[in-house]
Amino acid sequence: MKEANSKSEAEPEGIERELFEAALRCYSVCHEDFDATVRMISSSRGLDPEYTKKVLKNVKERFSGTEYYKKRRTMIPKEFDV
Numbered sequence: 001m002k003e004a005n006s007k008s009e010a011e012p013e014g015i016e017r018e019l020f021e022a023a024l025r026c027y028s029v030c031h032e033d034f035d036a037t038v039r040m041i042s043s044s045r046g047l048d049p050e051y052t053k054k055v056l057k058n059v060k061e062r063f064s065g066t067e068y069y070k071k072r073r074t075m076i077p078k079e080f081d082v
Contacts (some may be wrong), residue, residue, distance in 0.1 A: 011068040012059050019045075019052055020059045020072070020082065027076045034080045056082040 012020055022041040026032075030040065035049075038056070042049040060082050063069040076082070 010063075010066050012063055016055055016059050016062075019055050023056060023080075023082060024072055024075050027080070034077075034082075037080075053081075 011017065019041060022045075023037055026037050026041050030037070032040070038049050038052050041047075042052040045052075059069070064073075073082075
């Protein structure tokens with residue numbers, strides 16, 4: 001996956017957005033740690049937790065400089081690897 005460098009890529013799309021937003025929602029309700037959050041959102045979608053982690057890390061790598069990411073990142077603990 002490439003870096004977000006154009007206006008059209010200011011926000012994740014598809015599975016990246018779905019899993020990132022799911023992690024935010026899941027944490028806001030359960031307040032579990034990163035691994036438990038990943039397991040819950042993976043299980044509910046029938047995904048492998050390692051795949052979910054990879055997608056979430058891609059979101060961090062590609063979008064960490066965007067307003068979209070910065071605003072939402074404050075909603076979860078610093079310890080979360082996303």
